[in-house]
Amino acid sequence: VLRPDSPFAKAAGAVTAPDAAAHAAAIEHLDRLTKPPGSLGRLEALAARLSAIAGNDPPPLPAPATVAVFAGDHGVVSAGVTPWPSEVTAQMVVNFCAGGAAINAIARQMGAEVVVVDVGVSAELEDAPGLIRRKVRPGTSDISCMAAMSLDEARAALDVGAEVAALLVGGGTRCLLTGDMGIGNTTPSAALIARFTGRSAREVTGRGTGIDDAMLATKVRVVEEALARTAASVATGDTLGALASLGGLEIAALAGYIVGGAAARVPVIADGVIAMAALVVADALCPGVRDHCFAGHRSIEPGAGAALEHLGLQPIIDLELRLGEGTGACLALPILQAAARVLGEMATFDQAGVTHKR
């Protein structure tokens, strides 16, 4: 189904399992450092996973880091699933490029770069600093009644993501963070998570940016319709078909980006429910790619929890965020960087001349 010489297929083919020997070396190393064994809790597990991803103990510092905000519009907005008009997607892209959005403020604190990728914004966008123009089509179709995009468009969006990952790693980035912008995009995310985890629409559909009970009922019904249509038209196991049917151009591109990062053995920090949908798709297209990823945070969107459980990932922080843009991934970045420094910079008991416990 994927073209073997496409950027996405080549990246997927290059993904290997994390290095079990480096993981074991890190675990053993952690117990020789000047602290009670296990006392750094989950930070130790993060450090060991970084070693496995990089294939080395100590792991390289995951810096510099880049947040790629993939932007796209959604035909399903016309079905009444959000109070925000689609034009806000393009307006927010302008805001990202001007440095005024939440992700810009947070990324500045964390020393991360922000780039924006137009993979499917409805409006024509002008060149702007940090904007990568790779529009596949100007927004998806309304998934409540038809496929979001064609198979070729889904392939093209996957390729955009894989190419952006390669571009950023080629430019020196050593940690990739997922970001997203797309009014309406919690709806296709819920649909994709339901399709790939087997949960019901009701279980995984949430209030997104904050909708009332009536709009939530509409949203659940829309997700149910999209799932029923897809069940009738796409064979079980046809991941690309399900992605094209339930869509999200930015979600498809994020799946490509995640696989691209894993192919380069660079850790990927996934943000909230949009990233979780992309990661579920990515892991279906490229089994095991989840092992190269960290869940930055636990979004309050219910689909995020379902995907985290499906993927077996434990989020680094839980601040009840529901913004997207990569904000939750970026807030977790320094914690992951600190984990790398524990293995890279701490003295052992022998080195420091500290007496071990009796």
Place this chain on the structure above:
Amino acid sequence: VLRPDSPFAKAAGAVTAPDAAAHAAAIEHLDRLTKPPGSLGRLEALAARLSAIAGNDPPPLPAPATVAVFAGDHGVVSAGVTPWPSEVTAQMVVNFCAGGAAINAIARQMGAEVVVVDVGVSAELEDAPGLIRRKVRPGTSDISCMAAMSLDEARAALDVGAEVAALLVGGGTRCLLTGDMGIGNTTPSAALIARFTGRSAREVTGRGTGIDDAMLATKVRVVEEALARTAASVATGDTLGALASLGGLEIAALAGYIVGGAAARVPVIADGVIAMAALVVADALCPGVRDHCFAGHRSIEPGAGAALEHLGLQPIIDLELRLGEGTGACLALPILQAAARVLGEMATFDQAGVTHKR
């Protein structure tokens, strides 16, 4: 009981309530920023609290930041509450000054400075970079059978903490993080938390750096003995008496440091169970000082949870840490700094020309 012209008493007298008007302004400001209202979850509450503490919206960036690691030894180690010998306290101070401990690696990532304050290490320490020598006495007495220190020593340790806070703020620090080192110090922390929260020894006494069931039983019994002795000798409401009885020179100094930070209107990030014990004491000596503090993380030590509940504080991160040194506070620092940047740097809907929801 406190001498009115002492550094601690002067700091306590200078602490005022956070600014309710600045808090309200921040809440209103947050809803004009280019994001759905409330979508940054608990980060928004952190931002508003920073405004209240500083008395301004937007709040100043809490940077540069300093972790002060207060170090002291504990006579109760001879009662068999830890497998680590007391000599490790001094060895770890040397490790901190050489930059090889966990707090050093983490603080480097977060851009925080580390200083170490010898307020009660048993061994004589030589001058070292970053070491502030303010020893009140070389370790406490065994609290299982006698008071940890005299009232004058408790006052002196409180003064050391308040003076260190003033010294650091005077040097330009705009965020104070609590750190601690003291083999055996989860035992006095449990005793103090039990005394001030009304919980039983069993509820608040944990495994510290990782002890077995037999040693935990000893530790619970020691805490019970210390509490019974204190109940018989110190009047209810005599905070200084309870502090001197149950002790911890570094805990007393941390209480002074917290009050010193609050007096300077600089936010204080508290670390784990040792900091929680100090904060419970500080808030009893200077009611409301808790409102100037953030709980950096939720330590897995049960006393920390009891103190958090008593204080009404919700921790920023929860990574199952149990190391101390300030590591949990330091991991939370960039999140607090990012919260300040949200108010300080994000564009409003009007400024960015972004359409509000319908």
